[in-house]
Amino acid sequence: MVLIKNILIWASKNDWTSQKLPKYRFIQKSLSRFMPGESLFEALDACNNLENTNYGTIITYLGENVTSENQSKGVTNHYLNALSEIKNKSLGTLISVKLTQLGLDFSKTTCITNMKKILDKANELNTIVWIDMEEYKYIDKTLDIYKYLSNYYSNIGITLQSYLYRTNDDLFKLLDFALYIRLVKGAYVESESVSIKDRDLVDNNYLDLSKIMLNKKNLSKGFKPSFATHDDLIIREIVNEANKNAIDNTLYEFNMLYGIRPKLQNEILKSNQNIKILISYGEEWFPWYMRRLAENPKNLFLLLK
Numbered sequence: 319m320v321l322i323k324n325i326l327i328w329a330s331k332n333d334w335t336s337q338k339l340p341k342y343r344f345i346q347k348s349l350s351r352f353m354p355g356e357s358l359f360e361a362l363d364a365c366n367n368l369e370n371t372n373y374g375t376i377i378t379y380l381g382e383n384v385t386s387e388n389q390s391k392g393v394t395n396h397y398l399n400a401l402s403e404i405k406n407k408s409l410g411t412l413i414s415v416k417l418t419q420l421g422l423d424f425s426k427t428t429c430i431t432n433m434k435k436i437l438d439k440a441n442e443l444n445t446i447v448w449i450d451m452e453e454y455k456y457i458d459k460t461l462d463i464y465k466y467l468s469n470y471y472s473n474i475g476i477t478l479q480s481y482l483y484r485t486n487d488d489l490f491k492l493l494d495f496a497l498y499i500r501l502v503k504g505a506y507v508e509s510e511s512v513s514i515k516d517r518d519l520v521d522n523n524y525l526d527l528s529k530i531m532l533n534k535k536n537l538s539k540g541f542k543p544s545f546a547t548h549d550d551l552i553i554r555e556i557v558n559e560a561n562k563n564a565i566d567n568t569l570y571e572f573n574m575l576y577g578i579r580p581k582l583q584n585e586i587l588k589s590n591q592n593i594k595i596l597i598s599y600g601e602e603w604f605p606w607y608m609r610r611l612a613e614n615p616k617n618l619f620l621l622l623k
């Protein structure tokens with residue numbers, strides 16, 4: 319399984335596979351389970367359906383590591399238009415962005431300028447903007463930008479990854495000022511020196527971090543944790559922890575990805591927990607799709623079937 323995972327992660331970064339494989343119809347067909355369509359219109363349509371059944375929604379426009387000012391402006395304009403469309407359609411959809419899509423690789427200043435435009439627009443709509451956490455090499459820069467922007471905006475959330483040794487320290491620093499933190503296990507392949515390799519230990523760390531995030535002192539400051547996982551055992555533990563401490567279920571939420579464990583998504587919804595579904599869309603789906611397949615190599619057998 320580890321070998322399959324590594325091959326899929328390798329494929330997600332390889333130029334040849336990235337150009338050839340997306341053209342195969344069987345790959346495009348299998349993708350529809352995880353992505354309602356490439357266009358914003360199709361993503362928002364799916365959001366509308368989900369919101370009609372009481373799920374919250376988040377969208378993210380796929381693509382990473384843009385290399386020019388113009389490309390980063392294009393992505394920024396895409397998100398500004400997405401926010402207008404969300405308003406026009408009276409949806410509650412939030413957006414989740416990657417800083418490398420907004421220029422982080424070549425200019426921190428450009429990235430901040432682009433983020434400010436998006437945050438200003440989101441402020442008008444009274445909605446928050448999530449920042450994804452990318453590979454390890456971007457973490458310091460991402461946290462610096464998040465901290466800087468938090469001086470001016472309160473409608474901004476950041477993602478932390480439980481597979482990293484550093485996350486406990488990062489969480490404690492963020493809890494001084496952050497209002498929205500989303501906890502994930504982590505989707506990239508990182509070195510042993512920085513990341514926990516044992517899956518049980520990653521899960522334990524997730525639980526430890528979630529308990530800190532659910533601390534009443536933090537919640538009383540208006541801090542709202544989001545637990546982004548499809549791990550039913552972890553979800554159950556978090557709900558138990560909240561119940562044990564009489565924490566109202568409006569003070570935290572769960573997030574999951576479109577098409578992953580839909581039965582579990584429904585169970586969470588039916589048990590009166592708040593849950594938001596994140597929908598990815600866009601033409602640049604290949605590396606993202608390979609990472610999703612790598613998260614559960616059984617998906618590969620479904621694809622081949």
Ligand SMILES: Cc1cc2nc3c(=O)[nH]c(=O)nc-3n(C[C@H](O)[C@H](O)[C@H](O)COP(=O)(O)OP(=O)(O)OC[C@H]3O[C@@H](n4cnc5c(N)ncnc54)[C@H](O)[C@@H]3O)c2cc1C
Pocket residue numbers: 449450451452477479502503504505506546547548549550573574575578579596609610611613614617
């Ligand atoms: C809303 C949201 C935002 C995210 N943002 C980021 C981010 O900014 N940075 C980042 O590094 N990662 C991000 N991730 C991905 C995350 O790090 C994990 O890679 C992913 O969520 C899988 O981990 P898990 O917690 O579900 O646990 P796992 O232990 O991987 O899975 C738990 C259970 O869910 C099933 N499952 C999980 N994924 C799949 C799948 N793809 N297909 C089928 N079954 C699956 C597993 O089989 C298992 O039964 C995000 C995830 C979500 C839900």
